[in-house]
Amino acid sequence: MTRILAKRASRYWLTTTPVLLASLSAGAIATAADDDKLQLEEVIVTANTYQEDIAEQPVSVTEFNAEQRNLTATASATDMYRLTPGIELSDRGVTIRGVGRTTPTSSLGTTEPVAYYVNGFYLPDSSVIGENTLIGGNVQILRGPQGTRYGTNAIGGAANLISRVPTDTFRGEALIGYGRYDWNTQGFTVSGPLSENYGARFSVQRFAQPERSQKNIGPVEAGFDSENLYAEFQLDGQVTDDLHFLLRSSTFSYDNARGYTAPAVYNNAAPFQGSNIPNVTYNYDKNPPQEPRVIDVDVEGYDKLKDNQVHILNADWNLGPATLYYVGGYQAYKTEGNGDYDATSRIGYVTGPGNPGGAIANGLFISTSIVDYYFNDDERYSHELRLEGNEHDDLEWNVGLYYSKGKYDRSYAIGNPNQPELANPVYRYYNGAVQAAPIAPNPNRDTYRQHNLLDVESRAVFAQATYALTDKLQLTAGARYTEDESTGTNEYFNFYWDTFFTGDVTPLVNGATTTVKDEEITGRIAADFQATDSASFYLSVARGSKPSSLTLDNIVPDPAQGGRNNVSDPEELIAYELGWKQLMGSEFFGTVALFFNDYTDMQIPLTVYLPNPIAGLPNIPATRYDNVDTEIYGAEIEGTWTPTPDVWVRANYTYTHGEYTAMDGLVIDPTDVTAQQQSIVGNQLSRIPRHKASLAGYYTFDFTPGSLILGGSVYYAGERYWSYFNTDTWKMSDYTVVNASATWRAPDNRYEVNAACSNLLDDDYVTAIGVAGPDLGLARTNYLGAARFYSLQVRVRF
Numbered sequence: 066m067t068r069i070l071a072k073r074a075s076r077y078w079l080t081t082t083p084v085l086l087a088s089l090s091a092g093a094i095a096t097a098a099d100d101d102k103l104q105l106e107e108v109i110v111t112a113n114t115y116q117e118d119i120a121e122q123p124v125s126v127t128e129f130n131a132e133q134r135n136l137t138a139t140a141s142a143t144d145m146y147r148l149t150p151g152i153e154l155s156d157r158g159v160t161i162r163g164v165g166r167t168t169p170t171s172s173l174g175t176t177e178p179v180a181y182y183v184n185g186f187y188l189p190d191s192s193v194i195g196e197n198t199l200i201g202g203n204v205q206i207l208r209g210p211q212g213t214r215y216g217t218n219a220i221g222g223a224a225n226l227i228s229r230v231p232t233d234t235f236r237g238e239a240l241i242g243y244g245r246y247d248w249n250t251q252g253f254t255v256s257g258p259l260s261e262n263y264g265a266r267f268s269v270q271r272f273a274q275p276e277r278s279q280k281n282i283g284p285v286e287a288g289f290d291s292e293n294l295y296a297e298f299q300l301d302g303q304v305t306d307d308l309h310f311l312l313r314s315s316t317f318s319y320d321n322a323r324g325y326t327a328p329a330v331y332n333n334a335a336p337f338q339g340s341n342i343p344n345v346t347y348n349y350d351k352n353p354p355q356e357p358r359v360i361d362v363d364v365e366g367y368d369k370l371k372d373n374q375v376h377i378l379n380a381d382w383n384l385g386p387a388t389l390y391y392v393g394g395y396q397a398y399k400t401e402g403n404g405d406y407d408a409t410s411r412i413g414y415v416t417g418p419g420n421p422g423g424a425i426a427n428g429l430f431i432s433t434s435i436v437d438y439y440f441n442d443d444e445r446y447s448h449e450l451r452l453e454g455n456e457h458d459d460l461e462w463n464v465g466l467y468y469s470k471g472k473y474d475r476s477y478a479i480g481n482p483n484q485p486e487l488a489n490p491v492y493r494y495y496n497g498a499v500q501a502a503p504i505a506p507n508p509n510r511d512t513y514r515q516h517n518l519l520d521v522e523s524r525a526v527f528a529q530a531t532y533a534l535t536d537k538l539q540l541t542a543g544a545r546y547t548e549d550e551s552t553g554t555n556e557y558f559n560f561y562w563d564t565f566f567t568g569d570v571t572p573l574v575n576g577a578t579t580t581v582k583d584e585e586i587t588g589r590i591a592a593d594f595q596a597t598d599s600a601s602f603y604l605s606v607a608r609g610s611k612p613s614s615l616t617l618d619n620i621v622p623d624p625a626q627g628g629r630n631n632v633s634d635p636e637e638l639i640a641y642e643l644g645w646k647q648l649m650g651s652e653f654f655g656t657v658a659l660f661f662n663d664y665t666d667m668q669i670p671l672t673v674y675l676p677n678p679i680a681g682l683p684n685i686p687a688t689r690y691d692n693v694d695t696e697i698y699g700a701e702i703e704g705t706w707t708p709t710p711d712v713w714v715r716a717n718y719t720y721t722h723g724e725y726t727a728m729d730g731l732v733i734d735p736t737d738v739t740a741q742q743q744s745i746v747g748n749q750l751s752r753i754p755r756h757k758a759s760l761a762g763y764y765t766f767d768f769t770p771g772s773l774i775l776g777g778s779v780y781y782a783g784e785r786y787w788s789y790f791n792t793d794t795w796k797m798s799d800y801t802v803v804n805a806s807a808t809w810r811a812p813d814n815r816y817e818v819n820a821a822c823s824n825l826l827d828d829d830y831v832t833a834i835g836v837a838g839p840d841l842g843l844a845r846t847n848y849l850g851a852a853r854f855y856s857l858q859v860r861v862r863f
Contacts, residue, residue: 122531123541123593123603125151125208125644125658125701131198133713136763136776138804138821142195147780147802148759150701150717151208151660152222155752156833156848159191161208162660163697163723163753164221164609164638167669173473173517174553174615174631175668180211180219183226184313186377186394187217187447187469194226199240199252199860200268200297202229208701209640209660210609213529213543213589215392215451215465220609220638228313231264231301232256237863244856246276246290266299278852279324279358283410287365289324293317307383314376323366323404327353329844330837331409336421342561345407345433347421348414357829357849363412364436366404373398383455390451397444406479407435413483416564425564432483435512439478445471445521459533467525475617478514486562487512490569504569505558515557517617524548529589537595541605544588549612552580555631583635585610599648611636614668616690633690639663655704662723666692669789671732694727695750706762714762721757723750725789734790738839745789754799756783763806771812777805777825787834794843800830802850817860827853 127149129139139145146154153160158170159179168175170191177189183196194204205225212218235257242250252270259265272293279288297315304310331346331353338344354361377394413432416425447469454462481487487510493500529543556576561568591605614633641661648654671691703717724747731742749755763776780802788795803825809818824830833848 122214123591123605123644125642125656127206127703127717129204129206131201131203133761133763134198135819136713136774136806136808137761137778138776138806138823139761139778140195140198140821140823142192144778144804144823145194145204145206146191147782148715148717148761148778149206150703150719150757150759151658151699151721152206153753153757153782154191157752159221159224160753161222162640162662162699163695163721163750164662164664167667167751168614168616173475173519173617174551176521176549176612176614178219178221178611178636180217180223181225182216182223183375184228184311184377184379185215185225185392185449186375188375188396189445191224194224196226197252197270197295199238199270200229200254200295201226203227208658209605209642210587210589210607210638212525212545212547212587212609213527214463215449215527217447217467217469217523218525218545218547218549218585218587218610220611220636228299228311229254229256229266230311231258231266231299233258233264239861239863240270240858242856242858245854246274246278248272248274248276248854248856250858262303264301266297266301268295268297270295277322279360280356281360281362281410282354283361283363285363285365285410287322287325287362287405288360289322291319291321293319293321308380309382310378310380312376312378314374316375317370317373319368319370321368323368323402325360325362325366325405325408326846326848327355327360328408328835328837329353329846330841332837332841335840342563343421343425343431345411345431345435346409349409349411349433351409351411353408358852360408361410362405362408363410363434364403364405366402366436368400368402368404370398370400386456387452387454390449390453392449392451393447395444395446399440399442401438401440403436403438405435406437407433409433429564431564432481434483435479435481437477437479440476442474443472445469460530461532462528462530464528465526467523467527469521469523471519471521473517473519473521475517475519476515477517478509478511480509480511480514482510484510484562486567487560488567490560490567492566492568494568494570495573500573502573505560505571507558507560507567507569511558511560513557513559515555515617517553517555519551519553519615519617522550539593541589541591541593543590544586547583547585547587547610547612549583549585550580551612551615552578553615553617553631554578555617579615579632581613581615581632583610583612585612585635601646603642603644603646605640605642605644607638607640607642609638609640611638611668614690616670631690633668634666634692636667636692637665652708653704653706656702658701660697660699660701662695662697664695664697667695669693671789672735691728691730693725693745695723696726697721697723697750699723711765711767712762714760716760717758719757721753721755723753724748725750732789734788734792735838736790736792736794736836736843743790748789748791749786751786751789751795754783754785756799757781769812770809772808772810774808774810775806776808777803779803794836794845795834797831797834800828800850801826802828802830815862817862819858819860820855821858822853822855824851824853 129145146152151162158166165178181188181193208222210220211223237255239253250272254268256266274291277288277290281287295317300312302310331349333346333349335344336347375396380391382389411433416429417427449467451463451465490504490507493502493504525547527545531541533539558571587608587610589607593603595601613635616631644658646656699721701719706714725745759780761778763774766773783799785797786795787797804823805825806821830850831847832850835846837844
């Protein structure tokens with residue numbers, strides 16, 4: 066009995082062609098059979114066949130392997146998303162064909178519309194697929210609703226990182242690197258058999274950036290730096306001839322100095338905020354820095370990840386007619402951080418004649434050093450059982466059960482630690498009157514703090530079958546029934562000091578527990594027709610859903626919604642797709658996909674203005690979560706060209722047209738000087754460019770000292786609107802990002818030197834914006850993409 070590492074069984078040449086072409090150049094190097102030549106470990110084998118079978122379905126899928134990423138300077142998850150058609154990345158996360166979340170990624174209680182997996186285990190973080198190429202394996206990115214084949218329910222699509230598993234012979238690889246900002250990395254991975262039936266892999270990598278990537282003109286050393294450590298252990302076992310498992314345990318930690326973006330303007334004219342609350346930037350004698358990546362803060366700040374653990378178990382048991390698969394895992398972590406909230410290096414000022422004016426006494430110290438703080442303690446686990454038929458002549462089938470549970474405990478606060486008066490609130494005040502409600506203590510001198518608790522639970526049963534009607538036509542049908550339940554509590558407090566007294570101005574309705582339950586049936590029907598020996602067409606119709614949004618952030622209850630303005634209805638999506646796959650010789654593979662999304666009840670946050678708790682005027686912005694209908698259609702074109710083992714090129718283009726088609730009520734654009742209510746129906750979807758394109762590839766020059774491989778990528782994103790309101794104020798320009806790579810590889814593949822550069826042209830491209838109100842001239846704050854970064858890495862294989 067020996068370990069079984071590869072289990073691929075392909076029915077059609079065309080369905081496997083994307084995978085074969087994706088790895089052809091790497092495979093040609095890796096499978097060179099010279100006895101004195103080390104094989105590159107790029108052909109990833111897996112413990113579960115379904116992870117490979119995804120590429121055989123009539124769906125749109127793009128794959129990356131570690132070799133391609135190394136040779137094209139595709140270092141991060143962001144790079145892979147940019148090089149995948151139909152996908153856009155913003156501060157809201159990943160959007161696939163216009164389907165994605167519209168709330169900040171830090172907001173609690175909103176289900177991710179895109180599912181992110183490691184070896185089939187769901188992790189709600191878009192960055193998990195970007196594991197460094199020393200350790201990480203293949204990545205598959207699927208577009209369109211998922212959930213009838215495996216895993217969690219995903220209305221937008223899925224991305225799966227498939228690990229390199231323990232090998233049947235001893236292998237190792239070590240890496241060191243150095244780059245801009247004194248960036249450095251050291252790591253290794255070793256793999257091999259423990260016995261005839263068991264193997265193991267152990268990997269460690271450290272990343273550090275001790276030099277600041279931002280310049281602070283304030284009195285302290287500040288700006289982003291980092292210290293990261295990742296470790297992973299895998300155990301692979303063939304318990305019997307029919308029972309196999311793979312256990313993957315990993316931990317990741319970071320201790321980073323916080324990065325900042327300087328605002329476009331300070332409000333240094335208004336002496337007060339609202340009523341008698343002093344404005345921290347009043348009469349400030351500085352303007353915000355205008356140079357890119359220059360900041361002015363008086364608090365360094367930090368962000369930490371600790372006590373992080375992820376354990377994933379894959380098992381498969383061959384029962385003869387069928388194989389039973391299990392995928393289960395557990396994740397737990399804690400994150401915390403604090404930082405400069407006022408975006409100035411001002412410590413404070415002392416009141417004097419006319420400063421700030423009004424009835425405020427002279428000689429009072431006004432602290433202007435505002436900080437924020439957060440602490441998260443989260444954990445989740447899931448179990449999945451799948452039974453898949455082994456006979457694949459005419460019928461393939463699977464049925465499965467899925468269960469997941471998560472607990473999230475998160476705190477956030479904004480405070481003024483140098484203003485001692487805030488520690489002693491003396492009255493409770495709300496809606497223009499003193500209240501008899503208890504006064505909350507405030508020992509940390511907070512102006513705002515919240516504590517959120519969220520429990521989520523999901524149960525599902527799913528099934529899918531593919532039947533070959535003829536040797537050219539096959540039909541696929543799948544269905545899923547899902548129950549989702551979320552219970553959340555949002556407790557928060559507001560305090561203010563008006564230079565006379567300190568008040569607790571927390572709303573009287575606070576700390577209520579809300580539970581939402583949803584039951585959804587989703588599914589998919591697809592037909593795949595092999596028209597010729599080199600062309601295939603498919604047509605699919607899928608129904609996706611996303612459960613109700615229970616968003617717990619700094620929400621003021623909206624009486625118009627019974628205080629439940631943090632709840633929005635489930636989303637529903639009917640996705641139509643027509644696809645064409647074409648092989649030209651053995652060198653070129655192309656795909657064209659036309660899609661139409663009927664997207665109803667899209668969950669979006671809208672801004673409304675509620676009464677100020679002190680003055681009673683409607684000038685406090687609050688979030689109202691609402692549902693709108695949208696219509697999205699477009700086209701994706703992708704081609705991979707591999708004329709020789711020395712050349713690999715991939716190009717794609719995406720056109721996306723999306724607009725809001727229906728909504729209840731009217732909303733106010735916060736940048737509109739008239740503050741008139743308006744409709745967003747007919748407007749272009751926010752944050753989605755209509756045009757997107759990318760080109761990636763590499764070319765190998767072979768000569769006596771080894772091989773020189775030149776590669777890189779170009780990504781283009783068209784202009785877009787950052788808001789639901791299609792005005793010039795919210796319009797963002799298009800931009801282009803160029804990455805480049807040069808690699809020398811020894812003739813025996815033992816040594817490798819790679820020089821890489823991201824943002825080669827060093828463009829200050831804008832990835833997000835913020836706009837000040839009309840009273841500040843609609844000044845725009847630009848959030849920039851990463852500056853040019855270059856590195857040199859050396860790998861040794863043994």
